[in-house]
Amino acid sequence: MVWLIRRSLLVHHISLKVRIGDYKGDGTPFVRTGDVETSDAFNFHEYRSMITPLNRTFAATGLSLDLDDKSRLNFTANYSRVESRTRMEPIPLDTRNDIFKLSRGGTTGIDIATHPWFAGTDLGNALLQDGITNLDDVSLTFRRLYEFGDRGAENVRSTFRVAGDYEYDLTDSIYLNVSATYGVTDQNQKNHGDINLERARYALDIESDGAGGYQCADDIARISGCVPFNPFAYDGISQEAVNYLAADTGLNGSIEQYVVTSVIAGDIDFAFSDDVNNLGFAAGVEYRKEKGQETPDPLRQAGIVRGSRIAKTKGEFDVVDVFAELHVPILEQLNLDFAVRVGDYSSVGTTTNWTIGIDAPISDSIKLRGALATAVRAPNVSDLFAGGTATAAFVVDPCNGISNADTGNIADNCRSISAIQNRIDSDGAFVLTQVESQNTSGLLSGSENVKEEKADTLTLGIVLTPEWLDDLQMSIDYYDIEIDDAIAKTDRTVILNRCYSVDPSEFDANCGGLVRRDGRSGAALDVNSASGNENIIKTSGIDLDVSYQTNLDVGDLYLGLAANYIDEYSITGIESGDTQHLEGEVLFPKLRFNINASYSIENFNLYWQLRYWDSTKDRNDNTLMTDELNEIESRTYHDARISYSFSDSINAYFGIKNVFDKQPPQLTQTHKYYQVGTLTNGTAYDLYGRSFYADIKLNF
16 A cells, blocks of 8 residues: 655646637637736646556465475466556647648648638638638648547556476586576557547538538538537537547557576586686576567557557567576686677577676785676567657758759759659759648658667776775776667658668669658658667766675664766767767766665664765757756755564555655756656656655565
């Protein structure tokens, strides 16, 4: 049982119902100001939650059996279920572009002077006075569908995992372990508050019903229940239209994993001298299979609702790994470790990674350690097979501005497209309008061509256990990691540049099916992106761990410190060569550490923790904000807990997180790390404020 108390941010409600060009739905001018009492802008923060409400259920069981003196059997199973509900502001609707797709070559066909929703109204008269006679010519037709209720999603995620292993002693120093694991996670999501755009188009094509009202002009649509829809009415959308147009969506998905492993390990009866231990070894083989699928509802797959289009995902891969490890004591104060792992993936082929480690105790209180290693991360099911999610992120078209005077592969390839050449002949150059340049949509998907990430790592460290204080242990480790071919979605501008930079003899106007242009205007309507090996990631820094544990005359005391200092965290585009230095930004503070203290006396335990997050910058390359806004102060949080054990099987505790109610820094939409609905960043900072919890643990 857990109680949670949190501070909420209250905001004024600014309810914009309709905006048509520069006017509200009643024909009066639209006003946007910073004053919440006078602005007509919509305040979506009222609908957002800083923390998503969760209900968690967890159950676990286990069994261990000694079959005989040489063999043992272990079994575990667990189940968890998480239910959550998110709530957001009513869905936004731009009639021109969402329903009639003007940015993609469509037309509304709505005449301001004659269409019933405008003819003779204050709004229609205001538009006509401005010389606007067709809805196509209005700069903006926007409203929040408040009649449809808030947007939201209900998620249920359940995970089941079962594992077992059998261990057999082959000799006194060598054993065999065979294990198997199966796990599955299922997700069911239901969304509400959306609108069926296909039905909305029919519901805007209306005619007189002969009885003083209106009806949908299409006979088939009327049979299906179509009723007129007026998104421009300032007094609201009728309930009948809401019932006809409202669309509930959702998706179902699952991820499954099967793992079977066999390992033989132990000591080899060989030592380099009488002063050192025997060689230790482990070798084995592992089979792993992963499969996943995600099926959105038909409306999201077809892209006929306002929510982002999502394509179906389904795929699987398996891998067989063979591995070996060897521990070699060379001298009394020098040990070497060697490890190698070779994998055969159905997705990316053969991979190899290895490790060479050194462990050198140079005295009873000082030990040196280090490792040189390679590592591999093969693409997961999503990287390989994700069907795709819609995006409208800005794309730079390399053909923009091209004329007949330009030379080079890009110019030649652009002019080979007839629609682009026709605009050059007509206008002197292919120059995109603002609407065209800002409305290139696409899907972000997986790719079966993506390869594994490869990393080189170096760690060097020292472990100190001072003789003058037996209960103190300290370790300092330096790490330097470089990941090549890091997997990311390929930037859509990069896709266009790669496609159009090739020799004209090799040019494909569809760019392998990733690009679709308007056959009349030549503007890029869709640029799809897939997973690719796009980046080089480098990071280096220092980890510090200190622990002190001692038995006092009355009770036991533990003190601990875990700290990390980041010297570098950078991402470099393999093709562009551009480097982002992220160290010192919000998610990558130069310094962060935790200090823990625990004091136990008989059945009582007192625990305290300090969490520190260093001062940061929102952007290292800031050009958008003042230095004051870009600089974000450090945060220190304190947590406390008291617990009491009634017996070996019953323990109760009560705790407070963020004891001094430290509030997170406020960020704005200009900030790089701003998270919508939180006014801050919940990954870096504590959103709850002071919170209390209590629980009872029972062990059977």
